[in-house]
Amino acid sequence: MLTLPNILTLSRIVAVPLLVALLWRPDPIEYALTFALYCLVGITDYFDGYVARARGAVSRLGIFLDPIADKIMVAAVIMMLASTRAHTDPVIHGLHIVPALVILIREIAVSGLREFLAGLQISVPVSALAKWKTTLQLVALGALILGEAVPQWPWIHLVGLASLWAAAALTMITGWDYLRTGLRHMD
Template identity: 65%
Template sequence: MLTLPNLLTLSRIFAVPLLGFFLWWPDWQLGYLIGFLLYCVIGITDFFDGYLARAQGTVSKLGIFLDPIADKIMVAAVILILAAQGYMSGPYVGDLHVIAGLVILVREIAVSGLREFLGGIQVSVPVSKLAKWKTTFQLVSLGALILGGAVHGQPCQEVGDMCKTVAESWIHLVGLISLWSAAVLTCVTGWDYLRVGLKHMD
């Protein structure tokens, strides 16, 4: 059922390879600027596909199926590319910032599997307010890391490197702080989902 909301959701999925293209070269600041704008468009589309589906009364099984998949594909793709190109490195712990991204990816996979299991026994798990905050921090963090690449170029790993200092790369630093905030909330909300799931497991 290819309604307008479903077409918007599909457009988000098809836009991910294009987003990955613009983020592939770590020193291409124009590419990261275009990537940031595309990332914002994808985020706006994410809001409008759900809003239109509810407003028009066209919520469909296809849309319910595709919407979380589109979100997870984009988040996973952006995290993997930013990690590969060095944009999840930063001050104090260097490459260990990647762990925050890994935590988010593991949670997304685990919760998807858990939702599939619970759906099979007709048990729904509503999205909590804390989970919405997790999503907010997650989107802000990835957007800031991309914008940092557009404004400052490839970030530094240690203060005093030839690349930008922490003070100059404050956008990148905001991205890393938001990423760790999302990772912490990911663990909390992931445990909430798991606790509900365990009640229905023999």
Template identity: 60%
Template structure:
């Protein structure tokens, strides 16, 4: 099933990450806008691959495995690059750290719960968190290279703080579910 279109879209999301990262090393507006275009395309495939897999009945174990990994790799790589090139700095680094730490925690919890054959479904709030996070990161990729007079970086930072707040809420939901199964394995 690796050659199904939904899985190819997921793999393309992983494959584009090094290109997006490389674009951060080039000066000029063209590199920021190109990185944004590739990042936006990758974000769209995040929705589209799952949608196609469901309507075409091509859901696969490899897709279920790769999709969250692709999301985390994309977000982590871009957040690290935004920090590395100082597109986010100062206090704006805090929500980036919160987001990255939550991703590590949730990955560990999911792995632990999978060992117990327990699946925690993605909540609607977590989907909103992901959307806000992706949009905020897009604004930050462009940053100062955005349209003149627009507070692009500020909008991105506000969105990142909002995503971090939702990250804490949804992270708590996952942690609570994990603790419930750790403290009461039979129930």
């Protein structure tokens, strides 16, 4: 049960409180440390699946935990980047809160849909497009964190915002795909 892939997945969940703590204070050094940890955690998202498939160690626990770890991390980072902290504006604000909300709402809705379908013993596998969506979300949030670490390079923040909007677009597309699948099994 505690295989290397599952340990990597669990490490992402365990890292979330540390990410939140580092994002708590709006300081470029804290953001730089957050970015380094965020990259390390993001890399484990790739390697847990790769190692599981390469070693034939795909497990039910891993299948269950992997999307949860992604959702917890993305939701926590979005919340921290969109929150107002003393002496600074939130990183995600104004109209840019819309893609953040789209991402959060979709994640909750798809989780509920998966739970409903699991009760019917219907599995909804993660699509390739959904994996790209997650990758784009991770890139967007990473760029937003890095943009705060190096404010002298405002283009990084703009890349983060553009990626956030693109991730929200993919989020809507994949959310619709899951909903369409789920509607086939509803009365």
